[in-house]
Amino acid sequence: MQKLLIYITLCLLPLAGAAQTTLQVVTKTVQKTVGWKPGYELEINGEKAEVEVTPGSGNNIVVRAELSARHPMLDTAKIDVEGWKFVVSTIGKKVYVRAYVGLPSGKRLPTSNLKAKIVIQAPPSCPVNLANKFGKAHLERLDAPIVLSGEFCSFTLLQLKGSVRIDSRYGNIEGTAIQGKVDVQSKRADVALSQIHADCAVRSEYGKVWVQPDAQTGNVWIQGTKSDVTVDLPQPPQHNVFLTAEYGNVSVPAAFQQSKSGENTNRAVLSQQGTRPVLTVETNFGSITVQ
């Protein structure tokens, strides 16, 4: 018995070393439903928010927000959660959803960690404009054009039929099965795109870009500044490919024709017969890899 106790104590010792903090989490849940008509747009403005937009049923926009404050002291968390302001309103032809931390004058700054989780169900044909800082955004199975901007906000896009325009700083972008035109501008963020069924443009600075074009992908143009670009070509390749790397390496399969222009510029070309979409990659201080 004594041996067993020693054994259990020894097993628990490493756990005792991993210090933990208990946080009191106060969550205010708000749900609102607002009517929608064709021609109306959804304008989402979030802060410290995880936003999810998926298709709903009927001509309504249903918004559910979980606004929380985390702090070791329950009283502090309770006061700080009141700093959350959540507004759903229709002005003109725009339905605004806003979650922000509002500070009445004279009140102290919240010391709790504040987070919002916003789940929105919108009609698939409702255009969405979303801006978010410090969080995540997940958009799925929507048909209308989408415009996104974020800072420290990662984007996940799945099965979108409309055009997609994204401007992201410090937030990774992952897009799969997008039928509309894609336009990405990113800084210090990684971009991964696959199953794009239209033209696609990516301008990346200080990041990694990974693109997997297929037979349905239109023209692709990638410009990387201090970014590494990887293109995952299907077999057989469907595009005519033009690669230029200034102050960077180009790594391609044997079918490509490689050349050097000057001392610091590497080029590679894959020209195929017939009219094909064009895939162009231009980088400086970044490598290009085709696999």
Add this chain to the structure above:
Amino acid sequence: MKELNHDTLQKALRQLPAYEPPALLWDALETQLDLDSAMPVPSENLPLHTPPADIWANIEARLEQEAPAAPALQSRRGGLWWRRLSAAAAVVLLLGAGWWAMRTEGFESVEVHQEIVDNRLLEPLQEQEDAAFEMVQHLCREQQPVCQVPEFRNLKSELDELTEARSSLREALGAYGNDPELVGQLVEIERERSRILQTLVTMI
């Protein structure tokens, strides 16, 4: 109205003491005005007023009183009034339907629970800035020659950009941010800053 003791009143008014509002008051007012202009008052926050229940009975009673008093007028203008009433009813119906379609409904609730956080996740949020970063800032404030070297300047501006990003991310996370993804990003920024700092230090 003529003021009988106009001169006395003016004299008394001139003798009243003047007070300056505290400077902080204007800051508070400006902040409040900025907030108000940035966020228009949502319609759902406006107060709702329900008319008293007997108001319809009063209207009906008055209509009944007025009706027998002008039968000839009614017969002459009846068609016109009927048309106006129909139009008004249609407008009210349309507005009502619009409101019904675009109304906002909802509910609100509050709950409390606990979360256990690994302290290692909170450590990056509480780390102090390394003195070497301040040394680089100091060099450039003093306009040392190395700060004029283009490569140094480029790296320094990159470092400044990362430092700004680090500050805003730390501010957003607070002392108890437990989002592994954002904390991971903070660590990555810190690593990138350290890499640039090392290069800058070798150039000094």
